Amino acid sequence: MLINHPLLGLRDSSEFIYMGDAKLMNRPSWRSKNIKSKFIEYGYFRKNPAGIHKELWYHEQGDRSWLVVTRNTVTHEILKVELARNLKRKVNAK
Amino acid sequence: MKYSGFKVLWEGLSGNKGWKPLWRNPSPKKSYDIIIVGGGGHGLATAYYLSNKFNITNIAVVEKGWLGSGNIGKNTTIIRSNYLLPQNQPFYEFSLKLWENLEQELNYNSMVSQRGVLNIFHSDSQRDAFVRRGNAMLMSGADASLLGVDELKKLVPFLDFQNSRFPIKGGLWQQRGGTVRHDAVAWGYAKKADSRGVDIIENCEVTNFLVKNGRCFGVETTKGIIKSKKIGVCVAGSSSEVMGKIGINLPIESHVLQAFVSEGLKPLIPGVITFGAGHFYVSQSNKGGLVFGGDIDGYNSYAQRGNLPVIEDVCEGGVALMPMIGRARLLRAWGGIMDMSMDGSPIIDKTEIKNLYFNGGWCYGGFKATPASGFCYAHLLATGKPHKDAKDFLFNRFEKGRLIDEKGQGNQPNLH
Structure with a gap:
């Protein structure tokens, strides 16, 4: 698979480390209610769809940026690649 | 019938x-x-x-x-019961015992062949870990024995014992493990x-x-x-x-695992052999093909096919362990979808x-x-x-x- 890195262009997926479901960016606050069940959900449970999946890839053998890749898990087709930090900034700005 | x-x-x-x-x-x-x-x-x-x-x-x-x-x-x-943890090992030993009587019980030839499973180790610390695992196996009622380099040279003389990066120090052997059709x-x-x-x-x-x-x-x-x-x-x-x-x-991700088979060769590999320093394990089917595999590709997939980097990694592991298979041709590769739990x-x-x-x-x-x-x-x-x-x-x-x-x-x- 080739990942179209927003800064570096097409890079081989073997340069990256895969970290799974992009929901891991949204760590629950330690002060929120039902904290135990939220962290169990955050740590151990995944949607795992056959189809479109948003996931984290870390460019370890490159510029060490975190990417959010939107990929089809049935065909391996990559639909969208974004810098995780840009997404996080957008969320924080809201 | x-x-x-x-x-x-x-x-x-x-x-x-x-x-x-x-x-x-x-x-x-x-x-x-x-x-x-x-x-x-x-x-x-x-x-x-x-x-x-x-x-x-x-x-x-x-x-x-x-x-x-x-x-x-x-x-x-491959069938084996060489796990470490007390929650796992008795279960897999129970499974191996059921395999041993399976054909008589089902009145069906599933070619259960207890040809042995060998896990190679390459360093002193890995030997310690395998001794511990072997002891855990024995305590669950399974069989396990530690083989030294001399015994390995008789059993599997074709391994690269003098590999300068990963010299072979011995292996953990389970005779009752093997393969099934x-x-x-x-x-x-x-x-x-x-x-x-x-x-x-x-x-x-x-x-x-x-x-x-x-x-x-x-x-x-x-x-x-x-x-x-x-x-x-x-x-x-x-x-x-x-x-x-x-x-x-569920606490599960679906991943693709690839497997490979070479062209048919004369009888060559006595049991199942696993490389301790990379991702490679191999056995020989009754038709003569080397059946081997390695790691999962590592990303969520339902595609039932993998990609080239893992194929290369598995083949490199194989050649590092037993250089002779460098001349065998890869016949087929395929992928299956695994429930990878947390x-x-x-x-x-x-x-x-x-x-x-x-x-x-x-x-x-x-x-x-x-x-x-x-x-x-x-x-x-x-x-x-x-x-x-x-x-x-x-x-x-x-x-x-x-x-x-x-x-x-x-x-x-x-x-x-």
């Missing part, structure tokens, strides 16, 4: 006209006592043990494709379950579960509604997709919905577990209580902090 030497002789003399299909092709009844969703190895084993050991025969196995069309038909066929396992279980009246319904996809007041009472399928007192899901690889139909989230261990448990049961999360170790998985799942379905050797394979271990993490990698499925 009963197989015997006499039957083979008789059919040979009478024109082979007496052979019959191994199972019927029934239409679903309106209702059953138990429905097993998934007609793969584990599902058929469950149906067999339910009907033959727990005397529940009003059972249907519903399968989306054809019987045994999933991972039971595309694995690397994988498809025949599914066929044998299907034959015997069918003979007790189990309906095996192929090309019948479950599209939804019938749930009322938190109780499951049947399934909607492409062949209509089928009601049942209990429903057991057993669809490893697609677990999240199937359980997602009723909104149950701690690398399986789940056999009830769900939050009454009468709905779940068996999955086998990672890439499901084949060797087939008989014990079937037996323990049948035990749970029949009695409502977990079998003593599978009592820790529960959903709540994640919230209780009782993870069964054989590799100590934490909640990252692609590292297990």
Whole structure:
């Protein structure tokens, strides 16, 4: 698979480390209610769809940026690649 | 139909006209006592043990494709019981004991061949870890022995003992491990379950579960509604997709694992050999092809095919361990979908919905577990209580902090 890195262009997926479901960016606050069940959900449970999946890839053998890749898990087709930090900034700005 | 030497002789003399299909092709009844969703190895084993050991025969196995069309038909066929943790090892030893009697029990030749499993180690610290593992195996009643370099040179002289990066220091040997003809396992279980009246319904996809007041009472399928007192899901690889139909989230990611076979060669490799410094294991099939594999590709996938980097990595591992196979040609490569769980261990448990049961999360170790998985799942379905050797394979271990993490990698499925 080739990942179209927003800064570096097409890079081989073997340069990256895969970290799974992009929901891991949204760590629950330690002060929120039902904290135990939220962290169990955050740590151990995944949607795992056959189809479109948003996931984290870390460019370890490159510029060490975190990417959010939107990929089809049935065909391996990559639909969208974004810098995780840009997404996080957008969320924080809201 | 009963197989015997006499039957083979008789059919040979009478024109082979007496052979019959191994199972019927029934239409679903309106209702059953138990429905097993998934007609793969584990599902058929469950149906067999339910009907033959727990005397529940009003059972249907519903399968989306054809019987045994999933991972039971595309694995690397290895059986062994060389685990470390006390929650795992007795279960896999139970499984190995069931394998040893399987062919007589099923009256079906599944070619169980206890040709031995050898795990190579390459450093002193790895030797310590393997000694500990061997002791854990012995304590569960399994067999294990530690082989030194001299013994290995007699057993497997073709290894690269002098490899300067990963010199071979010895190996952990389990003589009772080996290989099995994988498809025949599914066929044998299907034959015997069918003979007790189990309906095996192929090309019948479950599209939804019938749930009322938190109780499951049947399934909607492409062949209509089928009601049942209990429903057991057993669809490893697609677990999240199937359980997602009723909104149950699982501690599982689906990953692709590739396997490979070379051209046919003369008898060469005595048992199963695993490389201790990379991702490579190999055995030789009865047809002569080297059957080998390595790690999962490492990203969520339902594609049933992998990519080139892992093929290269596995072949490099193979050539590092036994340089002679560098000249064998790779004939085929294929991929299967694994339920990779968050701690690398399986789940056999009830769900939050009454009468709905779940068996999955086998990672890439499901084949060797087939008989014990079937037996323990049948035990749970029949009695409502977990079998003593599978009592820790529960959903709540994640919230209780009782993870069964054989590799100590934490909640990252692609590292297990």
